[in-house]
Amino acid sequence: MRLAQEMVKEVKLGVxxxxxxxxxxxxxxxxxxVFRPTCVQEIRDIFALAQEEGRAVTxxxxxxxxxxxxxxxxxxVIDIQRMNRILSWDCESGVIDCEAGVTIEDLWRYCLEDGYWPPVVTGTMYPTLGGALGVNVHGKNNYCKGTLGEHVLEMDVLFADGTLTTVGPGDELFYQVISTAGQLGVIVRVKLQMHHVHSGNLSVYAESARSWNEQIALFERFEHDADYMVSWVDCFGRGVESGRGLFHAAWYLERDDHQSLIASNQDLPSLILGFFPKSLVWKVLKLFCHRVGMRLINWAKYRSGCLLGNRKHHVQSLVAFSFLLDYVPDWRKAYAPGGFIQYQSFVPKEHAAQVFDAQVRLQQEYGLESYLGVLKRHRPDKFLFSHAVDGYSLALDFKVTEKNRDKLWEMAHRMNDLVLGAGGKFYFAKDSTLRPEDAEKYLGESLSTFRLLKQKYDPDGLLSSDLAKRLKLHR
Ligand SMILES: Cc1cc2nc3c(=O)[nH]c(=O)nc-3n(C[C@H](O)[C@H](O)[C@H](O)COP(=O)(O)OP(=O)(O)OC[C@H]3O[C@@H](n4cnc5c(N)ncnc54)[C@H](O)[C@@H]3O)c2cc1C
Incomplete structure (x- = not known):
């Protein structure tokens, strides 16, 4: 068997x-x-190759x-998806130890039958632990459970010089590596505390909201009690109906229910409405993927939310509630050929309704309404590049075309100003439009700390990304 190092060394970085x-x-x-290492030593060798070739590593x-x-x-590009081994699982304590390429999907599939669910999940089940901690993801329970990083007990980080270090919540470095978007070191192993559940189902309450004020009032009503909260916003709602949408709160069920804990019973159905293959749904979506079509879809969703199941509870599986966006495979293809950007801003609670209202009005003024709006409640955390605030975030999806690109970026910059003026923040996982001065403003002192750490842990500046370059993070 050849050593990893020999194999990496033989690689010629030709076109x-x-x-x-x-x-x-x-x-x-x-x-x-792209390199897809299977072990820590291979990553070391890739760093050595990058050093030799004078290439950055993402x-x-x-x-x-x-x-x-x-x-x-x-x-x-170091793609860590092949480092996906579960190293140990303690079904008594709910502690799992795994390589960083293990995904959120791997976690719930492995642990659910023993009555454990990931403490924080994103709107899709496909992120890896390394990538999720790189930006320190949040879920629909951010206001009560914090970010994923808050549930990590220990992790191994590999630096560009090949040093491997173990850090935990008692170390400052822990809060610096998590959230800084892969710019200080590679997270290669993660020990995580999973959350104990009795059932694979949730009790979900839905209520339609007619305005921003009603939205915020609903979050305030349920925030001390619900395990999850999220609301959908129709960005085509105008005037007094700006902010209209559909709020959901959800609670874990305390009753033991073995059937619902079997992973295969959580699988999302392959048919929508019982007959339409969901693999074809994106093609239908594509037909509606323009301003008029999306206005109609948003309107229909809002109206049906007012009529069906409004102010009622229903039971829904953890997977169906958590990973709604995974229901429609390949949905992003509906945005082809220009793709789309997601813009998520985080605003302190006192200003949230006002800033989001102004953002939506701006979109309407530009004729560039977001096709999907999602509102969430957050709490602050102590990670270096934390995106969370004691307030709310609004995530907005904008279609990008050759024609609208400049206008869209101009509008995003005006939306940034609204957020910065209110003491708000942004999130690297969702960003495409920030300028270096915006990052300087919202990161403040944290950016200076980061630059000192960069000199210490990656003095040759090997670790980089297009985002780091765009925002001049290393300067
Ligand atoms: C449909 C959808 C829904 C989403 N919903 C949410 C949500 O509810 N909440 C939320 O917070 N996010 C959400 N996201 C964003 C997503 O969770 C994050 O972008 C997450 O980082 C993706 O993980 P990944 O493995 O794909 O990482 P990538 O996107 O590949 O990488 C993310 C960052 O981490 C760095 N990185 C990757 N691997 C490592 C490593 N081993 N060590 C250190 N750094 C590393 C990368 O350089 C990059 O900066 C959603 C995304 C989608 C597509």
Whole structure:
């Protein structure tokens, strides 16, 4: 058997080795030299190769960040998805130890039958632990359970010089590596505390909201009690109906229910409405993927939310509630060929309704309404590049075309100003439009701390990404 080092050394970084590497939104198409290591030693060898070749290194998990946090044009891209072994599982304590390429899906499939669910999950089950901690993801329970990083007991980090370090919540470095988007070191192993559940189902309450004020009032009503909260916003709602949408709160069920804990019983159905193959849904979506079509779809969703199941509870599986966006495979293809960007801003609670209202009005003024709006409640955390605030976030999906690109970016910059003026923040996983001065403003002192750490842990600046370059993070 040949050593990993010999194999990596033999690689010639010619044009024929370039592979397409996109953000999830596919609005920034790049190519990189992709390596898929299977162990820590291979990553060390890839760093050595990068040093020799004078190439930057970009870390990449499942590529689910929407923009350019996981891309590096003509860089060496380390894709950690093959490092996906579960190293140990203690079904008594709910502690799992695994390689960083293990995904959220792997976690719930492995642990659910023993009555454990990941403490924080994103709107899709495909992110890897390394990628999720790179940006420190949040879920629909951010206001009560914090970010994923808050549930990590220990992790191994590999630095560009080949040093491997174990860090935990008692170490400052722990809060610095998590959240800094793969710019300080590679997370290679994670020990995580899973959350105990009795049932694989949730009790879900739905209520339609007619305005921003009604939305916020609903979050305030349920925030001390519900295990999850999220609301959908129709960004085509105008005037007094700005902010209208459909709020959901959900609670774990306390009753033991073995059947619902069997992973295969959680699988999402392959048919929608019992007859339509969901693999074809994106093609139908594509027919509606323009301003008029999306106005209609948003209107129909809002009206049906007012009529069906309004102010009622229903039971829904953890998977169906958590990973709604995974219901429709390949849905992003509906945005082809220009792709889309997601814009998520985080605003302190006192200003949230006002800032989001102004953002939506701006979109309507530009004729560039978001096709999907999602409102969530957050709490602050102490990670270096934390995106969370004691307030709310609004995530907005915008279609990108050759024609609208400049206008869209101009509008995003005006929306940034509204957020910054209110003391708000942004999130690298969802960013495509921030300027270096915006990052300077919202990160403040944290950015200076980061630059000192960069000199200490990666003095040659090997770790980079298109986002790090765009925002001049290393300067
Ligand atoms: C449909 C959808 C729904 C989503 N919902 C949510 C949500 O509810 N909440 C939320 O917070 N996010 C959400 N996201 C964003 C997503 O969770 C994050 O972008 C997450 O980082 C994706 O993980 P990944 O493995 O794909 O990482 P990538 O996108 O590949 O990488 C993310 C970042 O981590 C760095 N990185 C990758 N691997 C490592 C490593 N081993 N060590 C250190 N750094 C590393 C990368 O350089 C990059 O900066 C959603 C994304 C999609 C597509």
């Amino acid at each position: 024929d080795r370039l592979e397409p590497v996109d953000g999830f939104g596919q609005s920034n198409r790049t190519a990189g030299f 870390l990449r998990g499942a590529g689910r960040s929407y923009g350019d946090a996981n891309t590096g044009a003509e860089a060496i």
